[in-house]
Amino acid sequence: MRCNLGVVFAVALSLLTAAGCSEHNAETGAAGLDATTRRLLAASEEGQNWLTYGRDYSETRHSPLDGINPGNVGRLGIAWYHDLDTNRGQEATPIIVDGTMYTSSAWSKVQAFDAVTGKLKWQFDPEVPGKVAVNACCDVVNRGVAYWEGKVFVGTLDGRLIAIDAGTGKQVWSVVTVDQTKPYTITGAPRVIKGRVIIGNGGAEMGVRGYVSAYDGATGRKLWRFYTVPGEPGKRDGEVSDDILEQAAKGWHGKWWSDGGGGGGTVWDAMAYDPDLDLLYIGVGNGSYWDQVRRSDGKGDNLFVGSIVALRPDTGKYVWHFQETPGDQWDYTATQHMILANLTIDGKNRKVLMQAPKNGYFFVLDRATGELISAKPYTAVNWSTGYDLRTRQPKINPAALYSQQKSTWVALPGALGAHNWQPMAFNPATGLVYIPAQEVGFVYKSDPDFKRHADGFNIGLDLNVADLPDDKAVQDAVRKSVKGTLIAWDPVRQKQVWSIAQDSGWNGGILSTAGGLVFQGDTHGMLSAYDAAKGSKLWSYDLQTGVMAPPVTWSRNGKQYVTVVAGWGGAYPMFMGGLSWNGNRPGVNRSRVITFKLDGDKRLPAVETTERGTLQAGLAGVDPAIIELGRRAYNRTCTVCHGGGAISGGIVPDLRYSPATSDPAMWTAILVDGVLEQQGMVSFKRDLSVREIEAIRLFIADRARIAQQATDRKAAAGGKSD
Numbered sequence: 001m002r003c004n005l006g007v008v009f010a011v012a013l014s015l016l017t018a019a020g021c022s023e024h025n026a027e028t029g030a031a032g033l034d035a036t037t038r039r040l041l042a043a044s045e046e047g048q049n050w051l052t053y054g055r056d057y058s059e060t061r062h063s064p065l066d067g068i069n070p071g072n073v074g075r076l077g078i079a080w081y082h083d084l085d086t087n088r089g090q091e092a093t094p095i096i097v098d099g100t101m102y103t104s105s106a107w108s109k110v111q112a113f114d115a116v117t118g119k120l121k122w123q124f125d126p127e128v129p130g131k132v133a134v135n136a137c138c139d140v141v142n143r144g145v146a147y148w149e150g151k152v153f154v155g156t157l158d159g160r161l162i163a164i165d166a167g168t169g170k171q172v173w174s175v176v177t178v179d180q181t182k183p184y185t186i187t188g189a190p191r192v193i194k195g196r197v198i199i200g201n202g203g204a205e206m207g208v209r210g211y212v213s214a215y216d217g218a219t220g221r222k223l224w225r226f227y228t229v230p231g232e233p234g235k236r237d238g239e240v241s242d243d244i245l246e247q248a249a250k251g252w253h254g255k256w257w258s259d260g261g262g263g264g265g266t267v268w269d270a271m272a273y274d275p276d277l278d279l280l281y282i283g284v285g286n287g288s289y290w291d292q293v294r295r296s297d298g299k300g301d302n303l304f305v306g307s308i309v310a311l312r313p314d315t316g317k318y319v320w321h322f323q324e325t326p327g328d329q330w331d332y333t334a335t336q337h338m339i340l341a342n343l344t345i346d347g348k349n350r351k352v353l354m355q356a357p358k359n360g361y362f363f364v365l366d367r368a369t370g371e372l373i374s375a376k377p378y379t380a381v382n383w384s385t386g387y388d389l390r391t392r393q394p395k396i397n398p399a400a401l402y403s404q405q406k407s408t409w410v411a412l413p414g415a416l417g418a419h420n421w422q423p424m425a426f427n428p429a430t431g432l433v434y435i436p437a438q439e440v441g442f443v444y445k446s447d448p449d450f451k452r453h454a455d456g457f458n459i460g461l462d463l464n465v466a467d468l469p470d471d472k473a474v475q476d477a478v479r480k481s482v483k484g485t486l487i488a489w490d491p492v493r494q495k496q497v498w499s500i501a502q503d504s505g506w507n508g509g510i511l512s513t514a515g516g517l518v519f520q521g522d523t524h525g526m527l528s529a530y531d532a533a534k535g536s537k538l539w540s541y542d543l544q545t546g547v548m549a550p551p552v553t554w555s556r557n558g559k560q561y562v563t564v565v566a567g568w569g570g571a572y573p574m575f576m577g578g579l580s581w582n583g584n585r586p587g588v589n590r591s592r593v594i595t596f597k598l599d600g601d602k603r604l605p606a607v608e609t610t611e612r613g614t615l616q617a618g619l620a621g622v623d624p625a626i627i628e629l630g631r632r633a634y635n636r637t638c639t640v641c642h643g644g645g646a647i648s649g650g651i652v653p654d655l656r657y658s659p660a661t662s663d664p665a666m667w668t669a670i671l672v673d674g675v676l677e678q679q680g681m682v683s684f685k686r687d688l689s690v691r692e693i694e695a696i697r698l699f700i701a702d703r704a705r706i707a708q709q710a711t712d713r714k715a716a717a718g719g720k721s722d
C-alpha cells in the first residue's frame with residue numbers, strides 16, 4: 001500500500017484521510033488510487049464526459065457545459081440515432097468516456113458507440129432467459145452501466161453482475177448475485193467506489209429479502225453484503241449487517257422470514273457517495289408483503305424498509321439511517337434518486353442529502369449524521385400531515401392504515417409514487433432541484449383470501465377494487481385526474497419556485513446544465529428544454545415515442561452534444577393499462593438512442609402505423625358467473641402486466657386483440673404449456689386452475705365484446721372507431 005499524500009488533489013486527499021489508503025491496487029496512481037477512481041472523484045469537472053450514472057458521486061446530473069444555452073438551444077437537431085433491437089421499456093443513462101458511449105437497453109443488453117458518429121462498436125447480450133420477465137414488477141428495463149479501468153459493468157435481469165471489456169465487448173467475469181430460484185431481478189445501474197462494484201436488486205412485489213453487495217471490480221470476488229431487513233431470528237447471515245439487524249428485528253413481528261414475503265426492502269435504484277465522509281448512501285424499498293398485517297402482524301417500524309441507510313463502502317458497515325415511511329404499507333420506497341449538495345440553511349453551511357421519494361415529501365438530511373433538517377410535501381399528500389423533526393416521525397393519518405383497519409384507502413401519492421425512479425437534477429447556480437413529479441392515485445385494500453402465488457405479484461392486496469366501470473365519462477374523468485409536473489424546487493426554503501403542468505404521469509428524468517437549461521422527455525415523446533431559472537419552454541423535438549430515460553450531455557472537440565435513450569414502457573403503462581394512454585400515441589415504443597447537436601440535420605424516419613389486429617369479440621351469452629370468476633383471476637394474476645380491464649398499456653399484447661383469446665387450444669398452450677416463455681409469458685399452471693384459465697379467456701373475450709360494442713356505437717353516431 002503506497003501513500004503519497006503530497007501530490008493528491010483535495011478531494012482524493014480527504015478520501016484518503018477518511019478511509020486510510022485504498023488497499024485496492026489495480027493501476028494505482030501517485031495517490032494510491034487507480035486512474036478511473038481519481039477521475040470519478042473529480043467527475044463534476046469533466047464536462048466532456050459522463051463517467052458515472054448520476055454524472056458525479058453526488059448524483060447531481062448537472063453538467064458544467066454551457067455551449068448549448070437559451071440563446072441557441074432552438075438550433076438543436078439530430079446528429080445521429082441508432083435503432084435498438086427491442087420494443088420493451090428503455091430507462092438507461094448513457095455513460096460517455098473519452099469519445100465512447102456505453103449504454104444499456106431492455107433485457108440488460110449493453111451497447112458501445114462511437115459517441116460522435118453513432119457507429120455501433122459492439123453490443124453485449126447477456127441472454128437473459130425470457131421466463132425471468134415474470135419476476136420483474138415493472139418491465140424488463142435496465143437503467144445503465146458503470147465504467148472502471150477499461151471495464152463496463154452491468155447488472156442483469158436474472159441477477160448476474162457482469163464485467164465486459166470496454167474495448168472488445170467481451171465478457172471478463174460474471175457472478176450470480178442472487179438466489180436465482182427466488183424472484184430477484186436487477187434493473188438498477190451499478191456504481192464503482194474505489195474499485196468496488198456496488199449492486200442491489202429488486203423483487204419486493206414478488207417476495208424477496210433485499211440487500212446490497214460489493215464485488216471486486218478486477219476479479220468479481222464478493223467483498224461484502226448488507227441485508228436491509230432481518231432474517232430468521234437467532235440465525236446470523238455471516239454478513240456485515242448481522243449486528244444492526246439484530247436491533248432492527250425488534251421492530252418486526254409475525255413470521256416475515258418464512259411466510260414467502262421475505263420482508264422486502266430491496267435496494268433497486270438510488271445510491272450516492274460522499275468521498276469526504278467516505279459514506280455510501282443506499283435507498284431501501286418497500287416492505288413485502290405490502291399488507292403490513294400479513295407482513296408483520298400490522299405493527300412495528302420494519303427497519304430498514306422505506307429508509308436511507310449510510311454505509312462504509314469498504315466494508316458495508318452501518319453508520320446511520322433515516323426511515324422515511326415507518327411500517328410502510330403503500331409501496332412508498334426510499335429508492336428514488338438522492339442528491340448530495342452543500343447548502344446554506346439558517347446561516348450555516350450544511351452538507352445535505354436530498355430526496356423526493358414516492359411518499360410525497362422532499363427530505364433534506366444532514367448527510368454526516370442523518371439528522372432530519374426539513375421535510376415538506378412537494379405534491380398532494382393524504383397519508384400523513386407532516387413530520388416531527390425532533391422525533392423524525394411522520395404524523396400518519398389513521399385512515400391510511402388500510403391493512404389494520406380492513407378498509408379501502410384511496411391514496412395520493414399512489415403506489416407509483418409522487419416521483420419514481422426517473423432522476424431529478426440539481427443546479428448549484430439556481431439552487432434548484434428539478435423533480436419529474438406526478439399525481440397518480442391508488443386504491444389500497446387487503447385481500448382477506450390472499451394466498452402466495454408461485455409466479456408474479458405477491459403483495460397481499462385486492463386488485464379488484466381498482467377495476468374501472470365501462471362508463472366512458474368515468475374513465476375520462478379518472479384519466480384526467482392523472483397529472484405530471486416538472487417542479488423546480490428550492491430545497492432551502494422547501495418551496496416550489498416554478499412548475500410545468502403535464503397532462504400525464506411517468507414523464508422522463510432530468511438533465512441540468514450550466515447553460516441554464518433543464519432537459520426532459522415526456523410520455524408523448526417530446527424532448528424539451530426549459531429555462532432553468534424561469535421554467536419557460538425554449539425548445540422541443542418529437543422523438544415519436546414516450547421518453548422515460550434522463551438525457552445526458554457531453555462534448556468532443558469543443559462541440560456539445562445531448563443524448564437520450566427513447567422508448568416507452570416500465571411500471572406505469574403496465575400497471576395503468578388503458579389509463580396510461582394519453583394523447584395520440586397510446587403505448588407506442590420505438591426504442592432508439594438519439595444524439596443532438598446544434599444544427600444537427602438528421603431526421604427520424606416517418607412513423608409507421610401499426611395495427612393492433614381484430615377485436616376477438618365473437619363470444620356472447622357466456623354465464624356471467626364464469627366471467628366474474630375470470631375477472632377475479634385476471635386481476636389477481638394478469639392485470640399487473642396486461643392492464644386493468646384487459647386493456648393493455650401497449651408494452652405487452654392487448655389480449656382483447658390476441659387470436660389466442662378465440663382459440664382455446666392456443667390459449668392452453670400459452671397459459672398451461674408455457675410456449676411463449678422465451679418472450680416472457682410463463683406458464684401459470686402453478687397458480688391457476690384449468691377452470692380459472694378458461695374463465696380468464698372468457699372474461700377477456702367479454703371485454704373484447706364490450707369494446708366492439710363501443711366501437712360500433714361510435715361508428716353508428718358518425719364518429720371514427722378507436
Ligand code: CA
Binds near residue numbers: 204205285286333
Ligand atoms: Ca415496490
